[in-house]
Amino acid sequence: xxxxxxxxxxxxxxxxxxxIQYDRAVNAEEIRMMVGSIIGNGVLASSSSNLKVHKxxxxxxxxxxxxGLAWINGAFYYNEASKEFxxxxxxxxxxxxxxxxxxxxxxxxxINVLITKGTxxxxxxxxxxxxxxxxxxxxxxxxxIPKGATSISESNITDMRFDKNQCGIVTxxxxxxxxxxxxxxxxxxxxxxxxxxxxxxxxxAAGNLLNLYNxxxxxxxxxxxxxxxxxxxxxxxxxxxxxxxxQIIRVRMSGDIVRGWNKDGIIDSIPFxxxxxxxxxxxxxxxxxxxxxxxxxxxxxYFVGLIAHIxxxxxxxxxxxxxxTETKSSLIxxxxxxxxxxxxxxxxxxxxxxxxxxxxxxxxxxxxxxxxNGSGGYRLDKKQTTLTVEPLWFD
Numbered sequence: 477x478x479x480x481x482x483x484x485x486x487x488x489x490x491x492x493x494x495x496i497q498y499d500r501a502v503n504a505e506e507i508r509m510m511v512g513s514i515i516g517n518g519v520l521a522s523s524s525s526n527l528k529v530h531k532x533x534x535x536x537x538x539x540x541x542x543x544g545l546a547w548i549n550g551a552f553y554y555n556e557a558s559k560e561f562x563x564x565x566x567x568x569x570x571x572x573x574x575x576x577x578x579x580x581x582x583x584x585x586x587i588n589v590l591i592t593k594g595t596x597x598x599x600x601x602x603x604x605x606x607x608x609x610x611x612x613x614x615x616x617x618x619x620x621i622p623k624g625a626t627s628i629s630e631s632n633i634t635d636m637r638f639d640k641n642q643c644g645i646v647t648x649x650x651x652x653x654x655x656x657x658x659x660x661x662x663x664x665x666x667x668x669x670x671x672x673x674x675x676x677x678x679x680x681a682a683g684n685l686l687n688l689y690n691x692x693x694x695x696x697x698x699x700x701x702x703x704x705x706x707x708x709x710x711x712x713x714x715x716x717x718x719x720x721x722x723q724i725i726r727v728r729m730s731g732d733i734v735r736g737w738n739k740d741g742i743i744d745s746i747p748f749x750x751x752x753x754x755x756x757x758x759x760x761x762x763x764x765x766x767x768x769x770x771x772x773x774x775x776x777x778y779f780v781g782l783i784a785h786i787x788x789x790x791x792x793x794x795x796x797x798x799x800x801t802e803t804k805s806s807l808i809x810x811x812x813x814x815x816x817x818x819x820x821x822x823x824x825x826x827x828x829x830x831x832x833x834x835x836x837x838x839x840x841x842x843x844x845x846x847x848x849n850g851s852g853g854y855r856l857d858k859k860q861t862t863l864t865v866e867p868l869w870f871d
Contacts, residue, residue: 508549508550527544530630538563566623566626571623577591619634727863746861772841786854
């Protein structure tokens with residue numbers, strides 16, 4: 477079998493007919509295949525109400541699907557507004573089960589919510605979701621339509637989003653699921669049963685059953701309240717981390733530095749002082765220290781880039797060593813991004829070592845310059861000598 481890989485930068489190739497062909501272009505099917513291998517099918521669990529089907533106000537046979545997001549075979553769906561449907565009234569002889577599905581159609585190049593009407597039967601069953609090479613359904617809900625029905629209630633609606641065989645939940649960054657709405661549906665169904673059953677129970681039996689129900693409801697309410705609190709804390713943590721990833725330390729020196737080529741010409745730590753091009757000195761994940769180094773306060777993966785502009789380099793050929801060193805507790809952990817630049821006839825050379833690297837809280841990043849041995853001097857230009865530290869993700 478042929479080997480395939482992507483995504484890579486394409487080279488533009490001009491064909492004999494004058495058209496341009498890109499040699500690493502990918503199509504939508506390949507992108508969906510890539511995404512589908514990472515993210516499964518289902519409704520996104522960022523909110524318990526995502527694409528929830530419920531009884532709508534204003535019409536006895538009207539239902540609505542709340543806004544939400546979902547993934548189907550690598551394709552993404554989102555709806556920013558509630559979508560309403562009016563169901564057909566009940567059959568005069570037998571009940572039926574209608575199904576609310578989220579349908580991916582490759583032919584239509586779209587994902588849409590629609591209703592599939594069930595077949596009336598003495599013992600009705602829901603329609604099987606369509607799943608083939610062109611179409612894939614996720615079942616959001618099943619709605620029981622009694623015979624002769626001209627209205628429905630919440631208890632007629634069965635939420636299918638949490639059944640992985642019918643729909644499923646994509647947890648993403650938030651792996652907790654709010655069960656409040658599930659309890660509401662259970663509570664509505666229980667009330668319908670209880671109102672029907674209480675007429676057949678003795679007073680003592682009904683009272684005992686009610687006491688058991690109240691105890692269960694209180695216990696369930698406490699559990700739900702605890703879950704809601706944990707979910708709120710987790711969601712806030714995710715939001716905070718997303719905001720932190722936007723914070724970048726980008727700094728430069730406050731003035732040029734002139735040094736000789738001898739041993740004293742080494743700049744062991746470039747003294748960065750000022751912010752540069754929208755960068756920050758202090759973030760929620762790290763800080764520029766008074767000695768020009770950057771301290772990391774949160775474990776994670778970071779991009780580090782140094783631009784060192786060296787000028788006024790008289791004499792014959794020589795090599796400057798430009799680098800970024802990672803330190804922790806004043807001990808060198810590793811030396812990375814080593815780059816050598818040979819100055820040219822214009823007596824200007826620059827080093828641009830950059831890479832992504834894993835840092836831990838307490839690590840300190842410093843930039844350094846080691847000139848070649850010899851006589852004369854060199855200048856480190858403040859205008860173009862900058863250090864950038866940018867978080868990519870956190871543990």
